[in-house]
Amino acid sequence: MKSLKKKRRIQVLIATAVALILAVGLIGYGFRDGINLYRSPSQMAENPPAVGEVFRLGGLVEDGTLQRGNGETVSFNVTDGGASVPVRFTGVLPDLFAEGQGMIGTGKMEGATFVASEILAKHDENYMPREVIDSLKEQGVYEDPNS
Template sequence: MKSLKKKRRIQIIIAAAVALVLAVGLIGYGFRDGINLYRSPSQMTENPPALGEVFRLGGLVETGTLQRGASETVSFKVTDGGASVPVRFTGVLPDLFAEGQGMIGTGAMEGDTFVATEILAKHDENYMPREVIDSLKEQGVYEDPNS
C-alpha cells in the first residue's frame, strides 16, 4: 500500500514538472516578438540597437522637423534634449500628434533613420508617457506642468 502511494506521488510530481516546463516554454515562445524595449534618443547614441532589432523610441517631436510627403509618409526628428533621431513613418498619424509633443514609436533602424510601424501620441494636454518623462528628466529638459 505504501509503495502505491509513493509511486502516485512521484507520478504527480513528474506530471507537475512537465506541465511547468511546458507552460514556461509556451510563455517564452509567445513573448519572442512581443517584448519591445524602450530607448530614448540619447540612449540610442550611447548604445546603438542591433540590426533589425524592434524597439520603442520615445521623446519630443522636434519643432520644425515635421515633413509630410505626397503620400502617407511622414518624416520628423525625435529628441530628448540631448540627441535627435530622424524618424520615418508611413500611415495615419494620431490626431493629437504635433511638434513639441511627446510620442512613442515602435519600429527598427534602417541606417540612421528609425522606421516606425506604429506611432502613439499624448491623449490630452497634460499627459506624456512615463518613459518619455524619465528620459527628459535625465537630460534636464523636463519641467513638470503641475508644479
C-alpha cells in the same frame, strides 16, 4: 498498497514537472516578440541598437522637422534635448500628434533612420509618457507644468 501510493505520487510529480516546463516554454515563446525596450535618442547615441532589433523610441517631435510625403508617409525628428533621431512612419498618425509634443514609436533602425510601425501620442494636453518625461528630465529639458 504502499508501493502503489509511491508510484502514484511519483507519476503526479512527473506530470506536474512536465506541465511546469511546458508552461514556462509557452510563456517564453509568447514573449519573444512582445518585449520592446524603451530608448531615448540620447541612449541610442551612446549605445546603438542591434541590427533588426525592435524597440520603442520616445521623446519630443522636434519643431520644424515634420514633413509629409507621398500618401501616408511622414518623416520627422525625435529629440530629448541631448540627441535627435530621424523617424519615418507610414500610416495614419494619431489626431493629437504634433511638433513639440511627446510621442513614443515602436519600430527598428534602417541605417540612421528609425522606421516606426506604430506611433503613440499624448492623449490630452497634460499627458506625456513616463519614459519620455524621465529621459527629458535626465537632459534637463522637462519642466513640470503643475509646478
